[in-house]
Amino acid sequence: MVRSHAGRRSRTHTERKRGRYVQARPANGDTTDIAFDATIRTAAPFQIRRAEQRQQVAFAIQHADLMKKVRVRRMANLVLFLVDASWSMAVAERMAATKGAILSLLTDAYQRRDRVGLIVFQKDRATLVLPPTNSVQLAQRALRDIPIGGKTPLSAGLQLAHDVLRREKLFHPDVMPLLLVLTDGAGNVSMGHLPPQEESNRVAELIAMEHIHSVVINMEHQAFDQGLAQTLAEHLNAACYSLTELKAENLYYTVRQEMNQANAKADDGR
Known part of the structure; x- marks a missing residue:
């Protein structure tokens, strides 16, 4: 994302848990700001092959499925x-x-x-x-x-x-x-x-x-x-x-x- 103008009217990525959630990316071990919707979508295709895990839970999620929120805020x-x-x-x-x-x-x-x-x-x-x-x-x-x-x-x-x-x-x-x-x-x-x-x-x-x-x-x-x-x-x-x-x-x-x-x-x- 490249700015065309400076100031708070412009948007920039932020690692802080503030700002508007615009997309998700793999968490890679960082669980501070999980994107639950994207995580569920990532894990959904694997539910059949995770039948053993689903005996304990209704929906099987693994660490590799976790997605992190990408936020933008005005600077x-x-x-x-x-x-x-x-x-x-x-x-x-x-x-x-x-x-x-x-x-x-x-x-x-x-x-x-x-x-x-x-x-x-x-x-x-x-x-x-x-x-x-x-x-x-x-x-x-x-x-x-x-x-x-x-x-x-x-x-x-x-x-x-x-x-x-x-x-x-x-x-x-x-x-x-x-x-x-x-x-x-x-x-x-x-x-x-x-x-x-x-x-x-x-x-x-x-x-x-x-x-x-x-x-x-x-x-x-x-x-x-x-x-x-x-x-x-x-x-x-x-x-x-x-x-x-x-x-x-x-x-x-x-x-x-x-x-x-x-x-x-x-x-x-x-």
């Missing part, structure tokens, strides 16, 4: 922006594009019931500027004054994103998260004793281990690109886009495309 998407707000050549364009994209996504989220969040990292810390929300008013207030300048604590931003997404998955187990990282990949502040780049790569690997669909947008100018954003994307197991002239609508459509890919991949995995 919510979460797009978490992780934005480098340290000094760079493209910082003004980056922030303008990010603000425009988030507001565009929020307008769409109001209809689809997706949610959007924003983390900014600069100087020596990362800040959750906008906790996950589908409120356009809250987003506008949070985006009005984003601090810019200072060093690049990339690993702190990745760690905060990891924590926020884990918390969201805990409270909303069926949420479909997408982490969108806008950076040149050049971290220069560590949280601990590791070199900044090594620490960032390790945190990125933790995010990848959580099977969080991520996208890196390389904000470095092509003439100065050292490939650090691509390296970060590899540790995140993520796609890396290079947008030299980033506009809000480009970022918006990139996010929508990646969300649809993440949803389709999740459905295939179920």
